[in-house]
Amino acid sequence: xxxxxxHPSTLSVQEGDSAVIKCTYSDSASNYFPWYxxxxxxxxxxxxxxxxxxxxxxxxxxxxxxxxxxxxFSLHITETQPEDSAVYFCAASSGxxxxxxxxxxxxxxxxxxx
Amino acid sequence: xxxxxxxxxxxxxxxxxEVTLRCKPISGHDYLFWYRxxxxxxxxxxxxxxxxxxxxxxxxxxxxxxxxxxxASFSTLKIQPSEPRDSAVYFCASSLMxxTSAxxxxxxxxxxxxxx
Numbered sequence: 623x624x625x626x627x628x629h630p631s632t633l634s635v636q637e638g639d640s641a642v643i644k645c646t647y648s649d650s651a652s653n654y655f656p657w658y659x660x661x662x663x664x665x666x667x668x669x670x671x672x673x674x675x676x677x678x679x680x681x682x683x684x685x686x687x688x689x690x691x692x693x694x695f696s697l698h699i700t701e702t703q704p705e706d707s708a709v710y711f712c713a714a715s716s717g718x719x720x721x722x723x724x725x726x727x728x729x730x731x732x733x734x735x736x
Numbered sequence: 737x738x739x740x741x742x743x744x745x746x747x748x749x750x751x752x753x754e755v756t757l758r759c760k761p762i763s764g765h766d767y768l769f770w771y772r773x774x775x776x777x778x779x780x781x782x783x784x785x786x787x788x789x790x791x792x793x794x795x796x797x798x799x800x801x802x803x804x805x806x807x808a809s810f811s812t813l814k815i816q817p818s819e820p821r822d823s824a825v826y827f828c829a830s831s832l833m834x835x836t837s838a839x840x841x842x843x844x845x846x847x848x849x850x851x852x
Contacts, residue, residue, distance in 0.1 A: 654839040665827050665843035715839050722767040722833045724841060726779045
């Protein structure tokens, strides 16, 4: 079935360092790949996404890359700050046409140490 | 827009009681999703609707769970009878499957349910 694997499950970095979270997906028909940030006590918030017609997208300190051949995509956070500490989820659209459904990874807990 | 609205934010109930969670999606969105989040199982999709019609309820754990969407601006998730293992955070999300924003899901703040 449809599956999204996310690694690592936890990540600890020093403030100012970069953080990378990786995801792989199983369905080659997936064409939309969002990333969500969830802070304690809140709902997941969409922070960046990428569609299959591009390979990379950047928004200030965050960037996402997509390799459709290998079926993996990654989130890159540069110059990390303590407020980046949160749980991050990747997701991939369900391969079935226009279902609106997303398949989520298991989440990565990022800790940025001051 | 106020975003996705969920109520109540916290619910504490005793085993065997009926629980009703409520969601108001973003105006104009045509998809609504109910998720459950626990430490053990992560974020699970329970059911989703398109234009108020249930499309896939394969994630609903058992017959004790039911969901309805009587109109485009309101949905409920009901648990009857509730059990301690139902304790979790329940999220509602909505999206608009059109144009360049297709698939973008926006989550509500969640309802933290505790069943004692």
